[in-house]
Structures are given as structure tokens and as C-alpha cells.
Amino acid sequence: MRLASYTQWLTFKPYAAATLPLLLLAACSTPGEVAPGAQKPPVATGTTQPAPKPAASTATPEQAELRALVVQQDRLYDVAAPLLVNNAELCRNNARNLLGFTAKTKFSYSAEFIDAATAMGLTDQLQVAGVLAGSGAARVGLKRGDLLVSIQDKPAPTGADAERKTALMLGALVNGRNSIKVTIARDGNNQPLNVALTRACAFGIELGNTDNVNSYADGRRVLITSGMMKFVQSDDELAYVIAREMAHNTLTHPAKQRITATMSGIIDNLMRLRPDTSSLGGSAGVKPYTQQQDAAADKLALFMVARAGYKIENAAAFWQRLATQYPVTVLNAHTAIHPATAYRLSAIQQAVQDIQAKQAAGAKLVQ
Numbered sequence: 001m002r003l004a005s006y007t008q009w010l011t012f013k014p015y016a017a018a019t020l021p022l023l024l025l026a027a028c029s030t031p032g033e034v035a036p037g038a039q040k041p042p043v044a045t046g047t048t049q050p051a052p053k054p055a056a057s058t059a060t061p062e063q064a065e066l067r068a069l070v071v072q073q074d075r076l077y078d079v080a081a082p083l084l085v086n087n088a089e090l091c092r093n094n095a096r097n098l099l100g101f102t103a104k105t106k107f108s109y110s111a112e113f114i115d116a117a118t119a120m121g122l123t124d125q126l127q128v129a130g131v132l133a134g135s136g137a138a139r140v141g142l143k144r145g146d147l148l149v150s151i152q153d154k155p156a157p158t159g160a161d162a163e164r165k166t167a168l169m170l171g172a173l174v175n176g177r178n179s180i181k182v183t184i185a186r187d188g189n190n191q192p193l194n195v196a197l198t199r200a201c202a203f204g205i206e207l208g209n210t211d212n213v214n215s216y217a218d219g220r221r222v223l224i225t226s227g228m229m230k231f232v233q234s235d236d237e238l239a240y241v242i243a244r245e246m247a248h249n250t251l252t253h254p255a256k257q258r259i260t261a262t263m264s265g266i267i268d269n270l271m272r273l274r275p276d277t278s279s280l281g282g283s284a285g286v287k288p289y290t291q292q293q294d295a296a297a298d299k300l301a302l303f304m305v306a307r308a309g310y311k312i313e314n315a316a317a318f319w320q321r322l323a324t325q326y327p328v329t330v331l332n333a334h335t336a337i338h339p340a341t342a343y344r345l346s347a348i349q350q351a352v353q354d355i356q357a358k359q360a361a362g363a364k365l366v367q
Contacts, residue, residue, distance in 0.1 A: 062116040066109070072229060073207050077102075077130055079238045080205045080222075082308035083246065085134040089366065090304055091201035091250050094220075099170075099180060100135025100198045101142055103128050107160040110273070121145075124159045126166065128184070136179065136196030146184040153181065203246055208270035210277060213326050214334045216270075216286075217245035218263035219254045223270055228334070231325075237318045239310040243301035250300060253293045259286055284332065291340030295347035300367065302351045307365050312355060316348045 059067075088095035106114050106122040121127070126148040131138045148156040148166070152173055157165035173180055179196045204221035208214075211227040222245040224238070232238045254260045262285045269275045289297070298315075306312050323341040326333035335341065358365055 060116060060119075062113055063119055066113055066116045066120070069207070069209075072226065074130070076205060076207055076224060076229065076238070076242075078133070079235050080242050081133040082310070083239060083243055083304055084200045084203070084205075085132065085198065086307045086309075087201050087246070087304045088199040090300065090307070091203070091246070094202050094250055095199055096202035097174060097197035097199055098132075098135070098202075099182075099195050100132035100137035100200070101128050102130040102132075103148055103163075103166075105158070105160075105162050108163065124162070126156055126158070126162050132198070132200070135198040135200070137198075140193045140195055142184065142193060142195070143186070146186050148182065149185050149190055150183040151180065153183075156182075201246060201250075203249055205242065206267060206271050208267070209273060209275055210270055212332045213322070214332065214337070215241050215245050216263050216266055217248040217254055218267055219249050219252065219260050221264075221267055222246055222249065223267045225270065231322070232318075236305075236310045236314065239305050239308065240301065240315050240318055243304040243308075244297055246304060247297040247300035248289070248293075251293070251296055253289060253297065256293070257287050257289060262286055286337050288337050288339050291343040294338050294340055294344050298344055298348050299351040302348065302355060303365055303367055306355050306359070312352050315352060316345050319348065320345060 103126040104122065105124055105126055106117040107124065108122075109117045128142060128144055128146040128148070130144060131142050150156055151166070151169050154169065156162070157169070170180070174197065177197065179194050181192060181194050183190055183192045185191070202220075206221055206223040207229075208216070208223045208225035210225050211230075212225050213227040213231045214225050215228055216223045222242060224241055224245075228241060229238070232241065248254060254263050266284055266286070298319075302312050302315060305315070319341070323335045326335055328335045328339045328341075330336060338344065355365065
């Protein structure tokens with residue numbers, strides 16, 4: 001059983017788990033010239049509202065578990081959205097065009113959760129689960145709960161294989177287009193929308209179902225564990241963690257460390273509803289990043305964070321607190337993979353000064 005991905009940008013496959021399978025209905029265009037990223041965050045209000053809750057007395061254990069996962073992923077997605085949309089320029093060849101919304105059916109979950117998903121209002125028809133803030137979908141007013149009726153006037157797939165079939169439809173449409181026509185059903189009425197494609201970083205943003213305080217990157221995905229989600233004390237701190245793994249991917253550090261396969265295996269495992277935690281003993285086979293790699297990732301990440309509108313001045317204090325509470329001797333925690341804390345803190349402080357100087361001068365936030 002797997003937790004569904006936020007950004008399965010290029011392909012879609014059946015999801016066995018319990019949260020938002022992405023149809024950031026991916027426009028998988030060929031990377032090319034990237035327009036400069038905005039330096040102000042998009043307005044995220046109302047893009048991923050929690051699903052309506054039934055009376056507590058009627059909720060089954062499966063419904064409660066499903067809702068808890070949705071709430072945690074909603075927070076992860078909300079914080080990630082400005083980082084993805086505002087940093088296409090910095091993500092370089094990892095930027096793609098996309099429609100910018102997630103959709104799911106009751107079959108987006110494993111068999112034990114289908115009844116719970118049905119109780120939440122899902123059917124065999126794709127329903128919008130979230131809208132990426134700042135995207136073309138957000139700008140035309142797409143809302144959570146809208147039903148996907150058609151794409152370019154062709155009926156949208158339904159049923160157990162709807163996500164994969166919809167991805168195939170979109171893959172054949174996006175090249176050479178600036179927008180895609182979708183028809184949605186809202187309040188019993190069909191409504192056509194011309195959704196502009198949005199350039200964004202094409203990294204999957206995943207939730208890891210473990211209490212280990214860690215995060216991972218495998219070149220195409222970022223995974224933040226539930227333990228890390230609980231450790232961070234603000235959206236700014238969560239943004240530091242997400243952006244740092246995005247930076248590792250952009251700088252191809254997993255490949256350079258020859259840990260791509262290892263990281264992919266860890267992410268695949270932790271996305272499961274009930275992962276095999278025995279495989280997380282020690283360092284789980286992950287070779288620590290060098291201090292130069294970590295410093296470079298920290299610098300790029302802070303530029304990403306600033307461009308997304310998050311505060312950067314507390315970054316050094318956050319990473320110091322994490323290293324103090326979970327030192328390098330805690331082998332399944334973050335510092336064990338990123339051991340050069342002192343070197344990193346110096347680089348972070350210098351990067352913060354550089355960014356603040358650019359902000360004061362009104363300069364573009366690029367390295």
C-alpha cells in the first residue's frame with residue numbers, strides 16, 4: 001500500500017494508498033528556456049481545504065486514518081506549492097509545464113480504504129483534490145470537489161484506471177500548447193475552463209510514513225517524513241527542508257554520490273501506508289553527503305525559499321536545533337546523512353547575507 005504522490009509529473013500508476021494521487025495533470029513538455037520565476041509567493045488561500053468531516057460517532061477507524069493522512073499531506077503540499085511554482089528558473093532542466101491540480105477517485109486507495117474514500121464523497125469519477133497555488137488551474141478558479149468531465153472535449157476516463165488513462169490523454173496533448181480545455185462539473189452544472197499551463201519544478205513531493213526525523217531526495221522526488229513534519233515548528237522551517245532536498249536533486253547530488261537507487265528504495269518503502277521500518281536501521285545504506293555538496297544545496301535552497309516568499313533569517317538556527325536534538329550518532333535521522341553541521345552553518349549565514357543584500361537592492365534572486 002502506497003501513499004500517493006503529489007507530483008507524479010510524467011507517469012501515473014495505480015495507487016494503493018491513502019492520500020492525494022497527483023494529476024498535477026502533468027504537462028510533460030520538453031525542458032527548454034525557462035521564464036524567470038516570480039519572487040513573491042502565490043496566494044494559497046482556499047486551494048487545499050480539508051475534506052468535510054462526518055460526525056465523529058460515525059467515523060470508522062479507516063476513515064479516521066485516511067483523514068489524518070490527508071491533513072498532513074495537505075500541509076506538505078501547501079508549503080511546497082510556492083517552492084515549486086516560483087523556482088522553475090532555479091530548477092533548470094527539472095522544470096516542466098503542468099496544469100496544476102490533483103484529482104482522485106475512490107480507487108486511488110487500497111481496497112481497505114475504498115469504503116472510507118466513498119464516505120468522503122469520492123466515486124469512480126475523477127474529483128479535484130487540490131489546486132497548486134499560483135498555477136493556471138488556480139487562476140481560472142478550479143476548486144476542490146470539482147468533477148473532471150472532459151479534456152479537449154473528449155470524455156475524461158473513469159473507474160479504477162482513470163488516473164493512468166488521463167495521464168496518457170494529457171501526454172498526447174501538451175506539446176506545442178499553452179493551455180488545455182477541461183470541462184468540470186460543479187453543483188450539477190458543466191463548466192468549460194481554459195487552463196493555462198504553468199512552468200514549475202517537476203519534483204515529486206512525498207510524505208514518508210515514519211516517525212524518523214529525516215528527508216530524502218532521489219533525483220526526481222523529495223520525501224519528508226512524518227517525524228520531520230512533527231519536528232518543524234513553522235511553515236518556514238518545513239520550506240527549508242523541502243527546498244534543501246529540491247536543491248540536492250537540482251544539483252544532481254544523489255547521482256554524484258551514487259546513492260540514487262538506495263534513495264529511491266527508501267522513498268518507495270516510506271511512501272507505503274505501513275513501511276518496513278526494519279530496513280531503516282543504521283544509515284539504511286545512505287552515503288553521507290560531502291560538506292561541499294551540503295553547502296551548495298543549502299545556498300541554492302535558501303534562494304528557492306526566498307523566491308517563494310518564506311523567511312530565511314532563521315535557517316541557521318533551525319538546522320542547529322535539528323543537529324543538536326538529532327546528532328550524527330542518531331543513524332536514522334537527518335544529521336547522519338548531512339554531518340558537516342559547522343561547515344553548513346557558515347555557508348547558510350553567508351547565503352542569507354547575500355540574499356538579503358539582493359533583496360535590499362531590488363536585484364533578481366538568482367545565484
